[in-house]
Every structure is written in structure tokens, then in C-alpha cells.
Amino acid sequence: MAKTIEEINEKIRKGKAVVLTAEEIIDYAAEKGVKKATQEVDVVTTGTFGPMCSSGAYFNVGHSKPRIKLGGGKTYLNDIPVYTGLAAVDFFLGATAMPEDDPRNKIYPGKFSYGGAHVIEELVAGKDVRLTATAYGTDCYPRKSLETYISLKEMNEAVLFDVRNAYQNYNVAVNLSDRVIYTYMGVLQPKLANANYCNAGQLSPLLNDPYYKTIGIGTRIFLGGGVGYVVGSGTQHNPNVARTEKGVPKMTSGTLSVKGDLKMMSPKWLRGTSYTGYGVTLTVGIGVPIPILDEEILKFTMIKDEEILAQVVDYSDAYPQFIPGSLGEVNYKQLKSGKITVQGKDVPTSGLSSYVKAGEIARILKEWIEAGKFFLTQPVELLPSVDSGIAFKSLKERPIKKRH
Amino acid sequence: MQKKRVVFNYPSHLVDQPVISKLVKDYDLTVNILRARITPKEEGRLVLEMEGKRSALEAGFNYMKEIGVDVQPLAQDVKWYEDRCTHCTACISVCHPKALDVDRKTMEVSFKRDKCIACELCIPVCPYQAMEILF
Numbered sequence: 423m424a425k426t427i428e429e430i431n432e433k434i435r436k437g438k439a440v441v442l443t444a445e446e447i448i449d450y451a452a453e454k455g456v457k458k459a460t461q462e463v464d465v466v467t468t469g470t471f472g473p474m475c476s477s478g479a480y481f482n483v484g485h486s487k488p489r490i491k492l493g494g495g496k497t498y499l500n501d502i503p504v505y506t507g508l509a510a511v512d513f514f515l516g517a518t519a520m521p522e523d524d525p526r527n528k529i530y531p532g533k534f535s536y537g538g539a540h541v542i543e544e545l546v547a548g549k550d551v552r553l554t555a556t557a558y559g560t561d562c563y564p565r566k567s568l569e570t571y572i573s574l575k576e577m578n579e580a581v582l583f584d585v586r587n588a589y590q591n592y593n594v595a596v597n598l599s600d601r602v603i604y605t606y607m608g609v610l611q612p613k614l615a616n617a618n619y620c621n622a623g624q625l626s627p628l629l630n631d632p633y634y635k636t637i638g639i640g641t642r643i644f645l646g647g648g649v650g651y652v653v654g655s656g657t658q659h660n661p662n663v664a665r666t667e668k669g670v671p672k673m674t675s676g677t678l679s680v681k682g683d684l685k686m687m688s689p690k691w692l693r694g695t696s697y698t699g700y701g702v703t704l705t706v707g708i709g710v711p712i713p714i715l716d717e718e719i720l721k722f723t724m725i726k727d728e729e730i731l732a733q734v735v736d737y738s739d740a741y742p743q744f745i746p747g748s749l750g751e752v753n754y755k756q757l758k759s760g761k762i763t764v765q766g767k768d769v770p771t772s773g774l775s776s777y778v779k780a781g782e783i784a785r786i787l788k789e790w791i792e793a794g795k796f797f798l799t800q801p802v803e804l805l806p807s808v809d810s811g812i813a814f815k816s817l818k819e820r821p822i823k824k825r826h
Numbered sequence: 827m828q829k830k831r832v833v834f835n836y837p838s839h840l841v842d843q844p845v846i847s848k849l850v851k852d853y854d855l856t857v858n859i860l861r862a863r864i865t866p867k868e869e870g871r872l873v874l875e876m877e878g879k880r881s882a883l884e885a886g887f888n889y890m891k892e893i894g895v896d897v898q899p900l901a902q903d904v905k906w907y908e909d910r911c912t913h914c915t916a917c918i919s920v921c922h923p924k925a926l927d928v929d930r931k932t933m934e935v936s937f938k939r940d941k942c943i944a945c946e947l948c949i950p951v952c953p954y955q956a957m958e959i960l961f
């Protein structure tokens with residue numbers, strides 16, 4: 423007997439919904455059997471807490487007196503440049519933005535100790551930041567410069583808006599060269615001396631709903647410690663990749679675009695993050711509830727670390743040169759054991775995405791639902807799946823003709 | 827023979843005294859200065875690796891303490907900010923002495939100060955600025 427979202431919400435309202443985390447469901451369903459577990463369990467909660475570069479936030483800071491038009495000039499929050507190509511006092515702050523005078527990798531490897539993501543963390547922590555701007559001035563917006571402290575609560579709107587988060591599976595990065603390399607997958611020691619992975623495995627949102635049968639536009643989620651929504655599939659969403667028998671992608675595939683009110687979020691779940699030699703990024707906490715509508719969906723949520731495969735990729739050559747191919751396949755149980763074997767060599771592993779925090783998110787979301795504070799939504803449209811015909815494109819460069 | 831990594835904190839009146847050369851000559855110790863920060867009329871701070879007979883090392887440290895130098899084992903200067911640590915485990919594969927270690931059952935990371943050799947490999951690796959060398 424299939425359940426509906428309304429029926430589940432009714433149970434949440436009455437405080438009778440049965441909620442398990444994506445970790446708890448594995449043993450529970452194995453013990454009770456799929457049929458019984460599907461009848462009993464209403465929601466499975468997932469979680470992930472990892473670096474997600476395509477994150478950012480938009481703000482409306484209110485009009486000054488006299489008025490200023492930020493667009494066309496330059497605007498900064500704590501010396502981090504923001505994008506002002508919008509109306510007068512709206513702007514967008516990207517997580518990876520950095521101060522203009524940051525030495526980048528001129529002193530190699532660069533530290534990247536402060537950037538857009540750190541501003542977001544500080545704002546969410548309730549701190550004052552410096553808003554500085556210069557403008558060209560118009561008849562209706564005469565002011566040409568602005569310097570003030572501002573905090574989140576003084577703004578009209580402050581919205582986290584991430585164009586790509588929560589990657590469904592990811593590469594395992596290694597370094598075959600003979601020098602240390604500094605990547606977005608962390609510091610990779612030469613000659614296959616370490617391997618870094620970046621996914622919560624069995625707790626990860628999209629790995630528990632591999633064909634996106636419940637997640638879509640309007641899905642209410644845990645976002646950065648507050649409540650957010652799935653806006654749609656994220657950029658580079660690519661459902662058409664090789665999958666296991668259970669439907670789990672063996673490599674990077676689906677992604678989410680999400681948004682939520684920054685004023686409701688917490689610095690614990692939005693962390694400014696610095697990758698030595700690479701840059702700044704935002705570590706985002708996301709938890710997606712999966713409604714157990716039928717047996718098929720329950721079975722998907724039973725996925726275990728040992729059933730999720732990832733590709734080992736060389737980041738010294740194959741990745742930067744965009745050469746397809748994999749050095750081998752490993753599963754998340756092996757990755758979390760601390761050691762994998764690549765090309766016959768034992769390689770110690772490290773994570774970039776925190777499994778501890780992913781579990782904490784899944785448990786918080788479970789508590790919210792049990793307490794009747796969080797209700798599920800019926801998506802307006804599901805994410806594009808394997809029947810969407812999406813093909814992942816690379817950039818085809820075409821020479822620009824020189825004008826004489 | 828024994829090797830020890832220590833931090834010496836000097837009071838200002840000892841900064842221009844030849845105390846290190848005395849350690850080398852009188853106690854027959856090999857001294858390798860890893861870091862130094864000494865400014866005249868201010869306190870000085872030295873991080874050293876010292877090698878010698880166990881008894882000589884002890885005697886050397888005692889001498890330093892007697893003349894008013896504060897002697898600390900080096901691990902005290904590497905700090906793990908637990909509240910900043912996300913338990914991502916990025917540092918685990920570079921920390922060979924297993925000062926930073928992970929409980930594979932819970933995936934929780936912990937820091938054991940006494941195992942730390944202050945190699946500093948974790949500093950550029952930790953993306954959350956949870957590891958710091960205080961010097």
C-alpha cells in the first residue's frame with residue numbers, strides 16, 4: 423500500500439510519524455523485512471556536510487540617505503568584492519570570492535585564509551561586517567561612496583542561494599606525480615601517498631534517492647542549520663552515468679540547487695573553508711528527508727557504504743588535462759576504513775566531507791520531524807532523471823576572429 | 827642517545843647570554859634550532875631539537891630551569907581547536923605519529939598531544955583552521 427506526502431504530514435502533525443536516519447534504516451529494514459519496514463517507516467533522513475564551492479548569498483541592504491546605486495561601481499563586504507549587476511542595493515556574494523589584494527598563489531601555495539564563505543559564516547554568526555562601496559552617481563542615486571558596518575538583522579533580505587550542492591557521489595583524488603599538489607580535493611602527497619574522498623556515502627541525500635523519485639523543485643530541506651528548499655537540479659546535474667545494479671551512480675552525477683533564509687541559519691552549519699593552494703569555499707550542511715512512499719523507495723534508502731562505488735582519479739595529470747579514465751573503483755566502506763588499494767599499493771585515505779556531521783544533520787532533521795516542527799513537501803516537479811536525455815558538455819573552444 | 831623537542835621561554839635578561847653554547851659545551855648536547863624569536867629587552871622563545879645522553883639532557887634542562895628559562899615539551903605548542911574541527915579526517919593520512927587519529931566506528935577525530943612531533947604537516951591540510959602552531 424503506497425503512502426502519500428499528505429498522509430505522512432498528518433502523522434507528523436499528530437506526533438506519530440516514524441522517522442529513521444539513513445544509517446538506522448539499514449539494519450532496521452534488514453531485520454523487519456522490506457514490506458513491514460515500508461509500512462512502519464514514514465521518513466528517512468539524510469545528511470551531508472562538505473565543501474560546496476558553487477554556493478553564495480544575495481542581499482538587499484536597504485537604501486541609504488541620500489541614495490546610492492551600487493551597480494556600476496565597486497562594493498565590498500569585509501574587503502571581499504560582491505557582484506552588483508542587479509538593482510541599486512541588491513548584490514550577490516560568492517563563496518569563493520577573495521580580497522583583491524590576496525596574493526593568491528603568488529606565494530605558493532597560497533593560504534586563502536579569508537574569502538566570501540568566511541563573510542557568510544561571520545554574518546550568520548551575527549557579527550558586524552564592513553560594507554564599503556564606490557559608485558558613479560546618477561540624478562536619482564547621487565551618492566558616490568559608502569562606508570558602514572552592517573549585520574544580518576539590519577538587512578531586508580539575506581538569502582543563501584547555491585547553484586550546485588550535494589553532489590551525488592564524487593571522485594577519489596590521488597597524485598601520481600612526484601611533487602605535492604594542492605587541489606580542491608585537498609593536499610595530495612606525491613607518488614600515491616594518500617587518497618582523498620568527499621561524500622557522506624550511505625548518509626548522502628542523493629545516494630538514498632538515486633533516481634530522484636522523491637526530490638525535486640520545492641522539496642523542503644535542512645539547510646545550513648535552518649530550513650531551505652530545493653530550487654531544482656544544480657549545475658552539472660548529470661543523471662546519465664554508469665550505475666550499479668541498485669541504481670547508484672558510480673561517479674559524479676546528480677546535484678542540487680538550493681536556497682534558504684540566511685537569517686535562520688547557523689555558523690555551525692555554514693563554515694568558511696580554506697584549501698591551501700586552491701582557494702576559499704563554503705562547507706554547507708544539507709539534510710534531505712526522503713518520504714517512504716513505497717517499497718521501492720525504502721529499498722533505495724537501505725543503501726550501504728560497501729554498495730557505493732567511486733572512481734580513483736589522478737589529480738596531477740588526468741584531472742587537470744581533462745583526460746577521462748579511472749585508476750580503479752573503490753567503495754565507501756573501504757574509504758572509511760582508512761586504506762584502499764590503488765595499482766597494487768596500499769594508500770591511506772582521508773575524507774573532506776564530515777561523516778560525523780552528516781550523521782548529526784540526519785539526527786537533527788529526524789528530531790524536527792518527530793517534534794512536529796518540520797513538514798514534508800510535494801515537489802512541483804522532480805529532478806531530471808535518466809530519461810531526461812541530459813548529456814554533459816565540455817567547452818568546445820572556437821577561435822575568435824581578429825578584427826582588422 | 828635521546829632526542830627531545832622542547833620550547834624555551836627566556837626572560838629578557840637572559841636573551842643576550844650564551845646559554846645555548848653552554849648546553850652544547852658543558853652537557854655535550856647536539857642542538858638543532860627549529861625556530862627562534864628573540865627581540866632585545868623582550869622575552870625570547872626558542873624551539874629546539876636536542877640530542878644527547880638521557881642524563882645529559884636532564885641535567886641540561888635542569889640548568890636551564892635554574893637560570894630562569896621556562897622549559898616545555900614541544901607538543902604544547904600545537905593546538906587542536908576542537909570547536910573548529912569538523913571531523914572531516916583530511917588530516918588523518920598526513921599525521922604519521924597518529925597524534926590526530928580517528929575512531930573508525932564513529933568517524934570522530936581526536937588529538938593526542940603527547941604523540942605530536944610538531945611536524946606541521948596538518949597545518950596546510952586542515953581546511954577549517956582547526957590546527958595551529960602557537961609560536
Ligand code: SF4
Nearest residue numbers: 921942943945946948
Ligand atoms: S604537527 Fe604533525 S604530528 Fe602534530 S598533529 Fe600535526 S601532523 Fe600530527
Ligand code: SF4
Nearest residue numbers: 911912914915917952
Ligand atoms: S583536517 Fe582539521 S577539521 Fe578536519 S579532522 Fe583534521 S583537524 Fe579536524
